[in-house]
Amino acid sequence: MTTTPKRVRVHHLREAKERGEKLTMLTAYDAPTARIFDEAGIDLLLVGDSIGNTMLGHETTIPVTVDELIPPARAVARSVSRALVVVDLPFGSYEAGPEQALATAVRLFKETGAHAVKLEGGRRVAAQVRALTDAGIPVFGHLGFTPQSENALGGKRVQGRGEDAAELLSEDALALQDAGAVAIVLEMVPAPVAARLTEILRVPTIGIGAGVECDGQVLVWLDMAGMGDWSPRFAKQYAQIGQALGDAARAYAADVRGAVFPDDAHSFLQ
Numbered sequence: 001m002t003t004t005p006k007r008v009r010v011h012h013l014r015e016a017k018e019r020g021e022k023l024t025m026l027t028a029y030d031a032p033t034a035r036i037f038d039e040a041g042i043d044l045l046l047v048g049d050s051i052g053n054t055m056l057g058h059e060t061t062i063p064v065t066v067d068e069l070i071p072p073a074r075a076v077a078r079s080v081s082r083a084l085v086v087v088d089l090p091f092g093s094y095e096a097g098p099e100q101a102l103a104t105a106v107r108l109f110k111e112t113g114a115h116a117v118k119l120e121g122g123r124r125v126a127a128q129v130r131a132l133t134d135a136g137i138p139v140f141g142h143l144g145f146t147p148q149s150e151n152a153l154g155g156k157r158v159q160g161r162g163e164d165a166a167e168l169l170s171e172d173a174l175a176l177q178d179a180g181a182v183a184i185v186l187e188m189v190p191a192p193v194a195a196r197l198t199e200i201l202r203v204p205t206i207g208i209g210a211g212v213e214c215d216g217q218v219l220v221w222l223d224m225a226g227m228g229d230w231s232p233r234f235a236k237q238y239a240q241i242g243q244a245l246g247d248a249a250r251a252y253a254a255d256v257r258g259a260v261f262p263d264d265a266h267s268f269l270q
């Protein structure tokens with residue numbers, strides 16, 4: 001008999017933090033990876049705008065649209081029985097204000113079945129976080145290196161270095177928490193700064209290049225599985241899927257060229 005696992009819900013995030021249980025999060029952009037990560041017990045799946053550079057052939061996340069995120073988010077949400085599914089609000093779909101953010105988030109919610117959304121920024125998006133929260137849409141914050149603002153931040157740089165920058169980061173984090181954010185992703189933040197933020201916040205922090213003291217960790221799945229052509233320094237490789245897939249393709253091609261495949265077992269003999 002197979003039992004349906006208990007779904008991860010938003011209130012479990014705070015409970016996990018209070019119990020000192022780490023939260024695990026990976027990106028997923030399609031049904032097969034979502035199913036595999038869900039069955040592996042990953043708590044949270046992020047349909048990230050990193051789909052732009054990992055899957056859609058863009059250089060950055062900037063060109064990704066809401067229309068492009070909807071089919072992948074729907075595929076991921078349909079494929080999980082336990083994980084909480086979070087979808088990124090892409091660049092240009094929420095910055096104008098709470099009304100724009102709410103229209104985008106409502107559409108993503110209704111059309112995909114995702115359980116929460118994530119947006120980048122601190123105080124400048126606090127009103128958006130409040131509006132979505134009040135409408136019943138759980139919101140994840142994202143601070144530190146926020147890739148949608150790469151050009152304004154002056155590149156892919158660690159954020160929150162130095163006392164003044166660390167202070168601004170904690171003010172942003174507290175503003176997001178006060179606005180109702182259920183968790184905050186910290187990207188490329190010095191480990192001691194992320195540890196301090198984790199200590200002062202009631203909501204969990206989820207780190208990516210932000211040290212081991214965060215309440216959880218997130219990685220882009222291609223980076224941790226050796227599937228991309230490049231991966232950031234903070235990503236650890238747990239498999240070489242790109243190598244394995246290339247080997248499979250080469251073996252298949254050799255069998256076809258040698259007329260070894262299909263053999264009788266893979267043919268209809270009459």
Ligand SMILES: Nc1nc(=O)c2c([nH]1)NC[C@@H]1CN(c3ccc(C(=O)N[C@@H](CCC(=O)O)C(=O)O)cc3)CN21
Pocket residue numbers: 049050053054061147156157158220222223228230231232233234
């Ligand atoms: N594959 C992938 N992994 C990610 O972690 C990721 C994405 N894509 N796309 C969206 C954002 C962008 N992120 C990025 C992108 C680039 C670097 C990067 O180039 N890092 C350099 C060091 C940069 C520096 O210190 O100057 C590295 O070698 O890690 C880091 C994070 C994190 N996110």
Ligand SMILES: CC(C)C(=O)C(=O)O
Pocket residue numbers: 027046047048049050051088142185187208218219220
């Ligand atoms: C890197 C993670 C946190 C993200 O926002 C994404 O994958 O889009």
Ligand SMILES: [Mg+2]
Pocket residue numbers: 048049050061088
């Ligand atoms: Mg993102």
